[in-house]
Amino acid sequence: MLRRHRHAARLTLEQLAEASGVSARSLSDMERGRSRGPQHRTVAALADALALDEIARKQLIELARDGRLRDHWTRPTGLCELPRSVDDFTGRAAELAWTNDLIHADKSPGVAGVGLITGPAGLGKTTFAVRAAHTLRPDFPDGVLFLDLFGMSPQPLAVGEALALLLRALGAADQQIPSDTSGRASLYRSMLRDRRVLVVLDNAASEEQVRPLLPGGGGGRALITSRRLLAGLEGVRRLSLGPLPLLEATELLTGILGERSASDGEPALAQLAQLCGGLPLALRIIGNRLVSRPDWNAAELAARLSNEERRLDQLSAGDLKIANAFGMSYEQLAASARQVFRRLALVPGRDFDAALAAVAGGTSIEDAWDALDELVDLGLLQDSTSGRYRFHDLVRLFARDRLQEEDTSAERDALSGRMTSWLLRMATTAGRWFEPAYGRPDRSDSDLADLSSMDEADRWLRVNADNWLGALRYAASRGLHSVVLDCAESMHWFSDRWMHAPHWHEVFTLGAEAAAALGDLAQHATQLNYLAWVHTVPPEDPETALRYTADALDVATRSDATAQIAWAHLYAGVALRLLGRLDEAVASTSRAAEMFKTTGDIDAYCQCLGALGNCLRDSGRYTEALEQFHRMCDLAGDEEPAMTPSIAALTRPYALARAGECLGLLGRRAEAITKLTEAIGLMEQLQLSGLQARYLEVLATILADEGRTGESRRVYARAAEVFETVGDTEASGRCRGLATAAH
Template identity: 30%
Template sequence: MDRDHGPRVRVPEQRAPEEPGAADSLRFTVLGPVRAWRGAESLPSGSPQQRALLAALLLREGRTATAGELIDAFWGEDPPSQALATIRTYASRLRKVLGQDTLVSEAGGYALRIGRGALDLTLAQDLAAAAEKARAGGNRLQARTLINKVLGLWDGEALASVPGPYAENQRTRLEEWRLQLTEARLDLDLEVGSHAEAVSELTALTAAHPLRERLRELLMVALYRSGRQAEALAVYADTRRLLSEELGVDPRPELAQLQQRILRADEELARPADEPAPAAAPLKPAQLPATVPDFTGRDSFVRDLGAQLASAEGSVMAVSALAGIGGVGKTTLAVHVAHQARPHFPDGQLYVDLQGAGARAAEPETVLGSFLRALGTAESAIPGTLDERAALYRSTLDGRRILVLLDNAHDAAQIRPLLPGTPGCAALVTSRVRMVDLAGAHLVDLDVMSPDEALQLFTRIVGAERVGAEREAALDVVAACGFLPLAIRIAASRLAARRTWTVSVLAAKLADERRRLDELQAGDLAVKATFELGYGQLEPAQARAFRLLGLADGPDISLAAAAALLNLEPHTAEDLLEALVDTSLLESAAPGRYRYHDLVRLYARACAERDEQPPVERELALSRLLDFYLATAAGVYALERPADRLVDHLEPTDHPGLTFGNRQAALDWLYTEAGPLLACVRRSSEPSTLRRGVDLLWAALDLGESGANAKQYETAAIALLEAARTSGDRRSEVRALVTLADVHHTSGRFDQAEQEAESVMILVEADQDPLPACWASNARGIMALYQSRHDDGERYFNQAIDNFRSIQDRPGEASALCNLSRIHLATGRTDSAVALAEEGTAVYDSMGHALRSANGRYALGMALTQSGRFAEASERLLEALDVFRASRQRLWEGMTLFRLAEVDLTAGNATDAAVKAEQALTALRGIGGEWRRGNVLTVLGRSLAQIGQFGRAEVCWREALGIYDALGSQEAAEVRSLLSSAASTSPS
C-alpha cells in the first residue's frame, strides 16, 4: 500500500527521529524505509540485502536470530549455495557501521543490542499500549492523541523496498496493524463528535479496502451522524452487493444491526456515546460567573428558587424567571442560587448574557452554537438554522442534568429555543420584563431590598467599624440609593476605596445630586439615578469619555477605536478608560478592549444628550469613529489586494487609521472588529455619514465573502440601501447595491445578485463614479455564466475589461479576464480559456496580489483541467487553496476543493476525488448556497460510483436533483441522466 489515509508526521529524508537521548545514540526506523542514525548523522544501510538483515534483527527486538532463521528470512525454501557466507558478509559490513557492541554474534547467530526507544516500531507499540490504557480509563481524547502519534511514525510503506519473504510477511502484518490503529482512531473520532470530518477519510479507506466491513460500519455511523441517513443506508446496500459478488456471503451481523438502527432513526446512534467533547471544548461546562462574596439577604427568594431548581431531579424540567428593574440584583441573585444548586446538576452549568436590554439582543442561533460547542459538539456538526440547532441542543441535553442560566433576556420568544426541554435539566431566566407568556415557568418578581438588607450589604462592603460609627448616615446613603442593590454596591465601593472619607461625607454628596432622591422612584429613572452616583464623581475628561463612548454600538470597543472617537492619543484615552473601569461604569472585556453593561450604555447616551454641548459634538464623535474604521479597513483591503483601485475611490477620511506589518495581522484586526465595525456601519445612515458608511461596508467585503458575519453584513447593506433611497443619494444607493449583490452572489442567490447588478448599471453615472459601473459589468457576467447565458456573459466581461482599462484598474481588468476565461471554457474554447486565465493571473502576480492571484489560479486550474493538463491544474488549485485558507475565505476554500475533486475525477483518481468532494461539503456548510452544494454532490456521486459505492452515489444525485429542480437549474438534466444510467447498469 503506497497511500496513507490517516494523519501523519512525516520523517524527513536524511534526519533522525527526534527522540530523547544522547546526541550520539543510535536510532532506527522500519515503519517506512529501513534507516539508521547516530545522533543527527545518517548512517549508510548498504544494499537492499544488507537492509534486509538489519530489518530482520531490528524486528526481533534484541532476540538472537540464528543463521538458519536469517537464511529462511532472506531466501525461503530456495537459498543459494553461499547463503551462510553471504549472511556473514552483510553482518560484517553492518558491524563496521553500527559498532562491535551493537551487532553481536552469539549462539550461532546475531543480535542487536539497542535501547527500546531507539526503534520507531517499539516506540509505536508503547504509544499504542498507552492509548489502549487511556481509552479503557475513559480518556478518549488522550487515546485519540496517542494513536495519532503512532500513525504519525509511519513514513510510507513499512520496510519499503526490503527484499525477502520475511520482510514481505512483516510488511503485511504491519500494514494490518496500521489499519487497525486507523480504525481505532476513527472510532474515537466518532466518539468525540468529529463525524463530519471523518467522512472524507472513511470514503477513501473504504475505496482502498472495499471488503473491510469495519470501515464500512464506521462510514455508515459517520454519515448518519452528519444527517446523511440515506447515504448511510446506501453504504450498507453497496456492501451487501459487493460481498455477495466477491465472496458469496452476507454482511456480518453487526453491520446488519447497524442498518436496522439507522432505519429506526435510533437516537442513541445519532450522537456520540456520553457526548464527549473535542479537545478544545470541555466535556462538562461550568460557565457560571463567580458569585459575589458579600451576597446579602434575599433569603426567601433563595429558598424558593432553590426548591424549584431541585425539583428538576424528578420528572420535569424546572424553569424559573426572575423579573425586575435594572440594578435590582436579578443576576446577582440568579448566580448565587445557581451556585447553591450545582450539586443537583452534576453534568454542568451553562450561562449566557442575552443582552436583552441593549439595542441588539443576542440571537438565539448564535447562543445555541456557543452552547453546543461547550457541550462537546464539533464545529462542523453544528447545523445552520435555528430550528435544527435547537433540536440538536435538546437531543444533546437528553439524559443529562444541566442547569442553564439565561441572563438579561429580551422576551420569551428569545429564550424558548434555549430551554432544555428534558427532565433533569433546569433553566433560570432573568429579565426586565415579566414573562407571563412563558408556559410553565415559575415567575418571580424581584423588588428592591428591605432597609435592613440594604444596610447589611452596605456594611459588608464598607466594613462594620466605619458603618457602626455612623449608622444614621449609612441609612441615609442606602435610602438615597432607593435600596437598589447595584446603586448600593457602587456607593459602598466608592467609600471603601477612599479611606479618608467618612460615611457622612458620602451621604452629603448623595444628597446634593440634583434631586436624586426624587428620581429614584420608578422605572428606568431608578437606574439612571443609580449610575448618577458614579457619573457625578468623574473628572470632566472622564465624564466626556463616558458620555461619548456610550454612543458607539457593538458588543465592545477597542482602545484604538475609543481613542479615535474621543479624538485623543491612545495612552491618554487608556488612562480615562481605566479610570472608568475603576468606578465600575465600564468593564474591561479583555486587554485593550472595553464594554458597557447595556443599562450603563443607555445611561451614558442619556448623559450625552443632556450634557454634551453643543449637540454637534455627538455627531463629530461618531464621525471620527466611522473615519477610523473606514481608514483602517481601507488599509486592510489595500494590504490584501495591492494596486486594487477601490481604495482610490473611497470617501476621504481625516483619521489615518491603523497600519499593519503583514496580511495576517490585518485580517486578525478585521475579523476581531467585525461586530463593532458593522454596528458602526448601521449607525451611519444619516446624510452626513452615509457615503462613508457604504464605503466602509465595501472595503470590508471580506466579512461578507468569507462566510463569517455574512448575516450582519447583509443586514447592514440593506439598511444603508434603504437610507440611500430615502435621502435620494444615488451614489450611496449604487454602492450599497454593489455590496448587496456581492452578498447575494456569495449566498448563492444568483437571481437577486443579477437584479442588484442590473440596477447598478441603470443608476450609475459612470463619469462621476466609474468603479461601480466596471464592477456591475463584471458581476453581471458572472451571473450570466452561472445561468449558462454565455453570449450575454461574454458581452458583459468584454465591457468590464474595457471599463477597467479606461480607469487603469489592472486588478479589475485581471478579474474580468479570468472570468472571461470561464466563458471560453464553457463554450469549448479551451486554449483561449487557458491563455486568458494565464494573462489575468500574471497581472495579479506582477502586483503581489496574493488573494486575487488565488482567484486567478482558480480559473486557470479549471481551464487546465479541461485541457487534460491535470498535474498543472492540481498545482495551481493547491496554490490557490493555501491562500484562501490563510485569508479565511471559507467559501473559496470549499469551491477550490470542489475543483480539485473535478481534477481527480477527470484524471481517473476517483477515490481522491471523493475525499476532496467530502471536504468541500464540510467547508461549504452553511455558506455558498444550494446550487453550489448541488454541484459538489453531483461530483461526489460520480466519484462514489466509480469506486463501486453505487448506493451512496444515487443518494447524492437525488439530493442534487432536488436542489436543481427547486432552483429551476438546467443541471437537473445531467443528474437525471446519471440516475437513469445508474438504474440501467446497477448490479441486481
C-alpha cells in the same frame, strides 16, 4: 487532673509549655476549666511531655474527649447557620464537581482547601455556594458555618466582628475571645486546626477582609463568594461563574413555575429564559412574577420583556430587582469609572477595545485601561484574551438607564457624534490600506489608533465590523452624506478579501443613497455597481444584480462615467452567466473588456478575461476557458506586471484555481492538483476564506477521482472547517459528510 500531673512532675506552666509545644495560655485555660475539651493531638502531646503511664494517659485523653462531646452539644446554636438550599436549584453540575474536588484534594502548602467563587451580580453565587455546602455537609462532622461579609454595602463587615461571630459559632465564650483582631485570628485558626469544619464566606469585599478568616491548614475548608475578582488573594482555587446555558435556564424557570409551566408552553419559557440572559436572579424574578399572578400569560410577559426600553422595569418582583443588584456594583465604582461604564452603553457593537472605551469615556487610553480593569473586577464587564470587552445584555440596559439619568441630552448627542466620527475615520483609514496603490495611509488624525500594517487594518475592520457599521447607520440617519460615502467607497477593495461578510449590501446601499443625496452621479453609479457585485457572491441573486447594473448603467451614462459603464456591463455579464444566458453573458463581458482595454485599465481587463473564461467553462468549452485563465495568470504574474501589484496578488490565486478546475474537467488531474494546491495556499495567505473553501472542495473531489482517498478525506474535512468560518453551514455539512463517506 492536668494541674495535679504537672505538679507531680514539678513543672511550671512555662516549662510544660516548652516541653509539649502547647502554649502556656492554652494550658492555663485547661487548668482553670475554661477549655474542657482540648483536641486529641494537644492532650497526647501533654501526656508525652508529662511521661504519664498508660493508665494515666488513657484517663487524661478520655476526659478531654468527654469535654469535646459536651462542648459539641452545649455550644451556642443558631450562630452562622447555613441558609436553606432552594428546591428548584438547576444545573451547575461541572461547578459542583469542582467544589467536591476542592474539598477532597490533598493538602497543599499554605492556605489549603480554599475556593473562591466570583462573577457578576445576579449569577447566583450565594445560591450555588449554599447548595455546594449542603451537598458537602456529610464531610464536615464538626459543622458548616455561613457568614455574610456584606461586601457590597457601604460598610462591609469588619474583620474583628467577623472573627468574633465565627468564634462564638465554634463555641468560644465571650470571655475567651481576645479584644484584638490578630488575637482573634490566631484563636480562630487554632480552633479550626483539628476540626473538620467548612466555612462559607459570602459576599466578600476585599482580600484584606478575607485573609484572616481563612483556615490555617488542617481539616478546615472555606468557600468564598465575591463580585470582585480578589486578584491579590493567594493560595486559593478560583471558579468564575457564568450565565446558565439556555437549556438549563429554561429548566430553572420551569422548576420555579412548577405545575403551571405546562400551560405556559416551552417556546414561551425558552424565550423568557433567553431574554433573561441566563441570569438566575432574573429568571427567579420572572418565575416569581408568573407564579404570583396565575392569570398572567408567559408569552405576553415575553412580549413585554422584548421591549428593551422597559425590560429592567419588568425584572422586579417584590424586593427582588435586577437593577438593584447591578446598582450595588455601580455604587462601588470611582466617579471616572462610572462615567466610562454608562457611556460605553452607546457603543454600537457587541464588544469593544480600550481605544474605543477611551473615546467613549472622553479620557486617555491609560485612564481607560484603569476604568476597564475596575469594571471587570466588579463583574460589570466581561473581558477576553483578545483584549476586547463586552456587556451582559441586561448590564448594558442598566448602563443605558444610568446614562439617561446622569448625562444630559446634549452630552449624549455629543458623545454619539464623537464616537461615530472616530469609528468612521478609523474604518475609512483601515479600508484605504487595500486600495490598488496601497501602502500605509497618511494618518493626519492624531487621535486615531495606529494601524501600522495591512494585517492590522484587516483585523481591525473584522473585529469592529458591528461598531463601524453601526456608526455608518447613525451617520446616514443624521444626513452626514460625505462621511458615509467616503467610508463606503473605502470598503470596495477590502470587500474582495471578505466577500462573504453579511453586511456589504447595507454598506453599499448607504453609500449609493449618500451619493444620490450629494448629487454625485459618478459615485452613485459606482455604489450601484458594488451592489450588483454583492448579489453575484454566493448565495447569488442574479436577477437583483441585473436590476442594479441597469440602474448603474443609466446613472453612469447620464454622467458620462466611462469606467462605470464598463463595470456595469461586466457585472451584467456575470449575472447573465449565473442565469444560464451564456451568449448574452459573453456579449456583455466582451463589451466591457473592449472598453477597459481601450482606456488602458489592465486590472479591470484581466477581470473580464476571468468572466469570459467562466462563460466558456459553463458552456463546456474547457480548453478555450483554460486559455483565458492562463492569460490572467500571465498578466498577474509578469516579472514587470502591467497590473497593479495588489490587484495582481488577488487575481493570481483565482486564475490558478479556475485553471486547475478546467484541467480537472479535461482529465488532466495531476496538473489540476498542482494548480489548485498553489491557489489554495495563496488564498489562505490572503485570508480569502470563501474562495479557499470553494476550491478546497474542488481539490478534494479531484483527489478522490484520482484514487487518493486519504488525502481527499483530509481536504474535505478542511473545506468543512473553512466553510464553517464563513457561515456556510450547508456547504460545511456537505463536505463533512463527504469526508466521512470517503473514509
